[in-house]
Amino acid sequence: MKFIKAETLKQKPDFNHLNFGENFTDYMLTMEWEDGVWHEPVIEPFHNFECSPAMLVFHYGQGIFEGCKAYKNDKGEISLFRTKDNLIRMNKSAERMCMPQFDIDVVFEAIKELIKVEKDWIPTEPGTSLYIRPTMIATQPVLGVRVSRTFKFFVILSPVSKYHPAEDGNLPALYVENHLVRAAVGGTGEAKNLGNYGASFYAFAKAKANGYQDVLWLDACEHKYIEEVGTMNVMFVIDGVVVTPAINGSILQGITRNSVLQVLKQFNYKFEERRISIDEVMAAAKDGRLTECFGVGTAAVISPVGSIAYEGEEYVINNKFIGPVSKFLKDRITGIQSKKYPDDFGWVIDVE
Ligand SMILES: Cc1ncc(COP(=O)(O)O)c(C=O)c1O
Numbered sequence: 326m327k328f329i330k331a332e333t334l335k336q337k338p339d340f341n342h343l344n345f346g347e348n349f350t351d352y353m354l355t356m357e358w359e360d361g362v363w364h365e366p367v368i369e370p371f372h373n374f375e376c377s378p379a380m381l382v383f384h385y386g387q388g389i390f391e392g393c394k395a396y397k398n399d400k401g402e403i404s405l406f407r408t409k410d411n412l413i414r415m416n417k418s419a420e421r422m423c424m425p426q427f428d429i430d431v432v433f434e435a436i437k438e439l440i441k442v443e444k445d446w447i448p449t450e451p452g453t454s455l456y457i458r459p460t461m462i463a464t465q466p467v468l469g470v471r472v473s474r475t476f477k478f479f480v481i482l483s484p485v486s487k488y489h490p491a492e493d494g495n496l497p498a499l500y501v502e503n504h505l506v507r508a509a510v511g512g513t514g515e516a517k518n519l520g521n522y523g524a525s526f527y528a529f530a531k532a533k534a535n536g537y538q539d540v541l542w543l544d545a546c547e548h549k550y551i552e553e554v555g556t557m558n559v560m561f562v563i564d565g566v567v568v569t570p571a572i573n574g575s576i577l578q579g580i581t582r583n584s585v586l587q588v589l590k591q592f593n594y595k596f597e598e599r600r601i602s603i604d605e606v607m608a609a610a611k612d613g614r615l616t617e618c619f620g621v622g623t624a625a626v627i628s629p630v631g632s633i634a635y636e637g638e639e640y641v642i643n644n645k646f647i648g649p650v651s652k653f654l655k656d657r658i659t660g661i662q663s664k665k666y667p668d669d670f671g672w673v674i675d676v677e
Contacts, residue, residue, distance in 0.1 A: 326435055328442075331370035340448035343486040345624070346456065350446040354439045354480040356432070358425050363478070366435040368442060371481065377466035381473040386520040387463035389418040392623050393580075394454040395440045395482075395676065397447040398663040403440065403676040406662050408457070409433055410580050415459060418516035423472045424461055432459075436480055440676050448484050451663070456485045456624075485624075496631025496645045497538035499554065499618075501603055502528045503636065507552065507575075509545035514552075514575035529555060537634060539620070543603060545575065551601050557620030557628060558582035562650050563609045565616075567596040581621040581658070587670055588657050594650070603635055610640035617648035627655040 331351050338348045349371050356366040382388045393411040397403050412433060416426040436457065440447075447455040459480045463473030505528040508514020513521055525540070532540045541559065542552040551570050553559055558579040560569040567589055572578055589596045609615035610633065620628040631645030642648075660666040661673060 326438060327365055327367040327369075328438075329367065329369040337446065338484070340450065340453065340484060340486070343448070343453070343484055345485050346458075346483050348483055350443045350455075350482040350484070352439060352442050353482070354435050356427070356435070356478040358476040358478070359474075361425075363425065363427055363431075366431065368435070368439055374477075376464065379466035379468055381463035381465050381467065381471075382519075384468060385463070385470060386518070386523075387422055387424065387473055388461065388519040389415060389422055389424065389517050390458060390460040390519065391415045391418075391517060393457045393459075394485075394623060394662075395447055395457060396454050396662050397444070397449045398665075399449060400664075401449075402664060403444055403447060404662070404664070405437070405440065405457075405674045405676060407580050407584070407672045408436060408674065410583075411459070414517065414578065414580070415461070418518060419461060421513060421516040422518055424463070424476055427478065432478075437674075437676055439480060439482065443482055444677070446482065446484050448486070450486070452659070453484070453486045454662075456483045458483065493646045494644070496629050496642075496647065498536070498632040498634060498639070499539050499541040499630050500532035500535060500537035501541045501543065501633060501635035502532070503543055503548045503603075505531075506545040506548075507540075507542040510574040512545075512575060515577060517577065525555065541603075541633065544573075549602050549604070551603060551606065552576050553579075554620040554622075554628075556624060557622035559618065559620055560585065561601065561606055561609070561615060562617035562648065563606075564614050565595065567594055567650060568601050569596070569598055570601055571598040573600075579622055581623055581626060584658055584670075584672065585621050585627075585654055588654060591669065592653075592657075606633065607635055607638070607640065610642065615640070616643055617650050618642050619648075619651045619654075621654075626658055627651050 391411040464475045465473040544550040618630040629647045629651040632641045
């Protein structure tokens with residue numbers, strides 16, 4: 326792997342006051358795909374790209390990304406959480422978007438090197454981390470609607486604090502979107518394709534304008550079954566059972582979702598992966614059987630929900646207080662990430 330040294334290093338931001346994704350470290354990882362092969366990865370100073378305005382990604386959205394995190398605990402130990410699973414998912418996204426797959430081990434080792442170089446950029450306060458954003462874009466400068474012949478893979482890093490600070494008594498409100506759709510079975514919802522996110526902004530803006538913090542998406546065919554939240558999978562506790570929508574081809578197969586299900590199994594919680602309708606959730610909310618709802622994703626890990634609004638009615642959950650299952654899961658998963666608890670699943674990879 327090539328390393329190009331930066332001439333000067335940036336002044337680091339105040340790690341106690343970080344806005345998500347606004348600060349970038351000194352170095353980035355880049356790798357080019359040309360003539361049918363990936364070239365050697367390069368760690369080089371973070372810089373702006375010079376590129377053609379005709380580049381395919383700008384016009385037809387051939388681009389994918391991932392999001393994962395590196396942690397530094399109070400002993401200064403640095404680790405990555407399930408990063409290889411992100412790279413496996415990225416290769417699946419690449420296949421769906423007609424983009425070249427890469428060697429997972431080569432890219433994983435390159436990311437580990439990048440994290441080592443940038444270790445001073447990893448905040449240590451509880452709830453903070455170094456966010457890792459692997460991205461791949463189509464770079465051929467041509468306006469024909471076709472698969473690119475060249476691609477750029479890059480990884481940038483951003484120190485982050487808590488994504489959605491969850492406050493007891495004031496947990497976020499979800500707006501159930503029953504007209505606009507995020508993704509349909511057969512579409513690209515299961516891939517982390519750039520366009521999925523741009524396409525979701527309109528519903529998100531509508532929810533925000535009405536005082537809600539996020540969108541709860543329904544299925545594209547019947548507008549009846551729960552899919553997921555903006556950038557999180559979603560779980561409900563109904564009659565003491567954790568219920569989450571089954572993987573169906575349109576929701577993202579979240580790594581946190583998978584981690585949560587494995588932890589629930591380990592601790593003998595009852596859980597179900599199945600189709601769940603908005604009517605079932607609303608009925609359970611009405612008669613007090615819905616005791617918790619929470620989003621699960623890399624950014625917030627567990628994000629408890631305070632209320633759900635659907636067709637003009639708003640149901641408050643657990644008085645907008647964090648429930649016991651959310652609390653347990655947040656403690657357990659962040660505890661595995663910070664090495665407070667043993668890693669029984671092989672999720673944590675030491676960096677040094
Ligand atoms: C649409 C969507 N759903 C769910 C998730 C949660 O996935 P993960 O737990 O892998 O971060 C994300 C975040 O990546 C997302 O963008």
